[in-house]
Amino acid sequence: MCSVPTVKRSPQDFVFKQELGRGSYSTVFKAIDRSDSGRVYAIKVCSKQHIIREGKVKYVTIEKNTLSLLTRARHPGIVKLHYTFHDEKNLYFVLDYAAGGELLSLLHRMGTFSEIWSRHLTCQLIDAVEFIHSQGVIHRDLKPENLLLSSDGRLMITDFGTATTSGGSQCSSFVGTAEYVCPELLLHNQCDFSSDVWAVGCMIYQFVQGKPPFRGDNELQTFERTVALDYPWNHPNTTPKNINPLIIRLTRRILVIDPTLRPTLSEIKLDKWFETVDWYNKDLLWRGIWQIQQPVSRSNRQMMLCNRQLHVIDTPLRNIPITKQKKKKPAKISNTTSSIVEWRKRLGISVSEPMVQPEITSNGTSSPAFGKPTPSLPKLNIRNTNGIANGKISTPPSSASPIDMPDNTIRNEILAQDSLVLKQGCVNIFEIPYRLDGPDMSLETYGKVDNELITQLVLRHELELKSRAPTLLTLFKDGTLSYRSDNSSKHIINIGDHNLSMYDFDFNERERTGFLILEKYKVKIWFISIPDRPSSTTLGVSKNDDEEWVACFFRARQLMEDQEQLNDKFKEISIDKKAVQTQPSRTTDLEKRVKPRITHSPRVVSSPAFGSSAPTQRKTSATRSPITSPTIGHSPTMRKYAAPQNMVISSSRYEVLNSLKANTANDDASSGASAAFKSLQKKSSK
Numbered sequence: 193m194c195s196v197p198t199v200k201r202s203p204q205d206f207v208f209k210q211e212l213g214r215g216s217y218s219t220v221f222k223a224i225d226r227s228d229s230g231r232v233y234a235i236k237v238c239s240k241q242h243i244i245r246e247g248k249v250k251y252v253t254i255e256k257n258t259l260s261l262l263t264r265a266r267h268p269g270i271v272k273l274h275y276t277f278h279d280e281k282n283l284y285f286v287l288d289y290a291a292g293g294e295l296l297s298l299l300h301r302m303g304t305f306s307e308i309w310s311r312h313l314t315c316q317l318i319d320a321v322e323f324i325h326s327q328g329v330i331h332r333d334l335k336p337e338n339l340l341l342s343s344d345g346r347l348m349i350t351d352f353g354t355a356t357t358s359g360g361s362q363c364s365s366f367v368g369t370a371e372y373v374c375p376e377l378l379l380h381n382q383c384d385f386s387s388d389v390w391a392v393g394c395m396i397y398q399f400v401q402g403k404p405p406f407r408g409d410n411e412l413q414t415f416e417r418t419v420a421l422d423y424p425w426n427h428p429n430t431t432p433k434n435i436n437p438l439i440i441r442l443t444r445r446i447l448v449i450d451p452t453l454r455p456t457l458s459e460i461k462l463d464k465w466f467e468t469v470d471w472y473n474k475d476l477l478w479r480g481i482w483q484i485q486q487p488v489s490r491s492n493r494q495m496m497l498c499n500r501q502l503h504v505i506d507t508p509l510r511n512i513p514i515t516k517q518k519k520k521k522p523a524k525i526s527n528t529t530s531s532i533v534e535w536r537k538r539l540g541i542s543v544s545e546p547m548v549q550p551e552i553t554s555n556g557t558s559s560p561a562f563g564k565p566t567p568s569l570p571k572l573n574i575r576n577t578n579g580i581a582n583g584k585i586s587t588p589p590s591s592a593s594p595i596d597m598p599d600n601t602i603r604n605e606i607l608a609q610d611s612l613v614l615k616q617g618c619v620n621i622f623e624i625p626y627r628l629d630g631p632d633m634s635l636e637t638y639g640k641v642d643n644e645l646i647t648q649l650v651l652r653h654e655l656e657l658k659s660r661a662p663t664l665l666t667l668f669k670d671g672t673l674s675y676r677s678d679n680s681s682k683h684i685i686n687i688g689d690h691n692l693s694m695y696d697f698d699f700n701e702r703e704r705t706g707f708l709i710l711e712k713y714k715v716k717i718w719f720i721s722i723p724d725r726p727s728s729t730t731l732g733v734s735k736n737d738d739e740e741w742v743a744c745f746f747r748a749r750q751l752m753e754d755q756e757q758l759n760d761k762f763k764e765i766s767i768d769k770k771a772v773q774t775q776p777s778r779t780t781d782l783e784k785r786v787k788p789r790i791t792h793s794p795r796v797v798s799s800p801a802f803g804s805s806a807p808t809q810r811k812t813s814a815t816r817s818p819i820t821s822p823t824i825g826h827s828p829t830m831r832k833y834a835a836p837q838n839m840v841i842s843s844s845r846y847e848v849l850n851s852l853k854a855n856t857a858n859d860d861a862s863s864g865a866s867a868a869f870k871s872l873q874k875k876s877s878k
C-alpha cells in the first residue's frame with residue numbers, strides 16, 4: 193500500500209474548532225490550518241492508548257492505508273486523506289472537511305428524499321463505489337451514516353476502517369451494520385464486491401422510504417428479515433402506490449439472496465431508472481444536491497435551506513440543535529385519553545403533571561396570568577405562518593384548523609414577549625459587503641460558502657474593525673438582532689433566518705478576542721468583536737451579561753424552533769377544550785424551556801461588562817433600544833439554553849487545544865505517522 197505524505201505537522205499548526213463527531217476509536221474536529229491561508233479540514237484524532245486498549249489498531253491501519261490508496265487516485269466521492277501526523281498521545285488524520293454533514297441527518301430531517309434527489313445521490317453513490325471497487329477495495333460498511341456531504345451537497349464516502357482488498361474472501365469476522373449486512377455474510381460468512389451492491393440497494397430503498405428495508409426490533413430479527421428477504425416492497429400487498437415502479441423494480445433486482453444473481457454496478461447503471469443519466473458527464477453527475485431542483489413541500493424547503501445555508505460556526509446544520517427530529521415511538525392511544533393528554537404525550541410533556549401558566553408577577557405579587565382565570569392552554573408563542581423572520585404574530589384563519597386559538601389577552605402577551613431582550617452587550621461591529629465588487633448571486637455559487645474569502649475579509653479588515661467605537665448590540669426574543677447607529681437602531685438580521693450563516697473565528701468573549709461573523713445571502717457580512725477593554729461607555733444596559741453571544745444566538749434559535757415545533761403540533765392536533773379547561777395549572781419542563789420566567793417590574797440591571805460595580809438603572813425608552821416592559825430574568829432554566837451540548841464549541845475547542853498544549857512538550861511528529869502506526873502495531877501485537 194502506498195502512504196500519504198508524511199508532513200512535519202503538529203496540532204499547533206491548526207486552530208481546532210468544534211467537534212464534528214465521534215467514532216468508535218476517534219473524535220473528529222473541524223480545524224483550520226494556520227499556515228495554509230486558513231484552509232479548513234476535518235481532523236480525526238485517535239488516542240493511541242485507546243486504540244491499543246480497545247484492539248482497534250487493525251482498523252486504524254486499514255483506514256489509513258485504504259484512504260491513502262483511494263486518495264492517490266482522486267475521486268470526488270471519497271473523503272480525501274491529505275496527510276497524517278502524530279504526537280505522543282494521538283494520531284491525526286487530516287481529511288477533507290465535509291461541511292454538509294452526514295447524509296443520514298439530512299434524511300432524518302427531510303423524512304424522505306424526492307425521486308430526483310434519490311436518483312442523483314444513487315448515481316453519485318454508484319460512481320464512487322465503482323471507483324472504490326476499481327481500486328480493488330470493498331468498503332463493507334456502506335450506509336447513510338458513512339456518506340457525508342460537501343458544502344454544496346456532493347456525496348463523500350467515508351469510514352474505511354472495515355474495508356478490505358481481498359475480494360471474494362471469507363470474512364474472518366462480522367463487519368458492517370446489521371441493517372445493511374448482506375445475506376451471504378450472514379449465511380456463508382462470505383463477502384465480495386456484490387456485498388457493497390447489496391448496501392446500495394438498501395440505501396435506494398431508504399432514500400425514498402426514509403428507513404432501511406430490513407429493520408427488526410433487535411439485530412437478530414433484522415438478520416432474520418434479511419435472509420428471508422422480508423421487507424415491505426417484497427410483499428405484494430404492501431407495495432406503495434406513490435413510488436415510481438422503476439425504483440421498486442431496481443431495488444428488487446438488487447436485493448436478492450444469491451450474490452451471483454445480483455447485478456453488478458455496471459449493469460445497474462443500465463437500468464431504466466437511470467435512462468436519462470449521462471454517466472460520462474462527471475460535472476453533471478457530481479453537482480451537489482443543492483443545485484438539483486426538486487419539488488418540495490414547505491417544510492422540506494425549510495430543511496433544505498437550513499442545511500444549505502445555516503452554517504453556524506461554519507458547520508452543517510446537524511451540529512445545531514434545532515428541529516432535531518427525534519424518532520418518536522408511535523404513541524399508544526388509549527380510548528380514555530383525551531386529545532390534549534395525547535398531544536402532551538406526543539410532545540413529551542408529562543401528563544400526570546398538569547400545566548400552569550408561567551408566573552407573571554406585578555408589584556411583587558403572583559397573579560393568575562393576565563388577570564383572568566387561567567385557561568390551561570399550553571403556553572405557546574404562535575409563530576405566524578410566514579415564518580419567524582418578520583417577528584410579527586398573525587392569527588391563522590379560523591377555518592384553518594379545529595384548534596382553539598388563544599384569545600386576545602394571550603395573543604397580546606405573546607406580542608409583548610416578542611420584544612423581550614434576550615441579550616444586550618457592548619461590541620465592535622462592522623458591516624461590509626460580502627464581495628466588494630458586488631454580490632455574486634449566481635445559482636452555482638449560491639449554495640457554496642466561500643471560507644477562504646471570509647478569511648481574507650477578516651484579515652483585511654481586522655484593524656479597521658478593532659478601531660471602531662463600541663456599540664450596543666441587542667438580541668430580541670423574536671430573533672431580531674440590531675445595533676445602535678447614529679442614535680437609531682439598525683436591524684441586522686433575524687437569528688431564525690434560514691439564510692443566515694455564522695462563522696466563528698476563535699471568538700472568545702471572555703478573553704475578548706476573535707471575531708464572530710454573520711452573513712446573509714452572501715450580500716453582507718457583519719463582523720462582531722468584543723472591545724479589547726471593558727468599556728465605561730454609557731451605551732446602555734447589558735443584559736444576560738454572563739451568557740456568551742454565541743450561546744445566546746443558539747438559545748434564541750432554539751426558542752424559535754421550539755415554538756415552531758409546538759405551533760406545528762398545535763395545528764396538527766385538535767384540542768379538546770373541555771379537557772383543557774379541567775386541567776389544573778402547573779408549569780412543565782417543556783414550557784419552562786419555551787417560556788422563561790417573566791417579570792414586569794422595571795428592573796435594575798447590573799452591568800459588570802461596563803466596569804460598573806454599582807447597579808445601573810435601566811435607561812428610559814428615549815435612549816435605550818426598543819425594549820418594552822418585560823425583561824427576562826436570569827432564571828436557572830435559562831442556563832439550559834445557554835449551552836446546548838453540541839454548541840459548546842469554544843469550550844470543547846479550548847479543551848482540545850489545552851490538552852494538546854499540555855501533551856506536546858515531547859512531541860515527535862517528525863518521525864511521521866507511518867512510524868507511529870508501525871510502533872503501534874508492534875505494541876498491540878505484544
Ligand SMILES: Nc1ncnc2c1ncn2[C@@H]1O[C@H](COP(=O)(O)OP(=O)(O)OP(=O)(O)O)[C@@H](O)[C@H]1O
Binds near residue numbers: 215236271293
Ligand atoms: N471529513 C469529515 N468531515 C466532516 N465530518 C466528519 C468527517 N469525518 C467524520 N466526520 C464526522 O465525525 C463522525 C465520526 O467519524 P469517524 O470516522 O471517527 O467515526 P465513524 O466512522 O462514524 O464511526 P466508527 O469509528 O465507529 O466507524 C462521523 O459520524 C461524521 O459525522
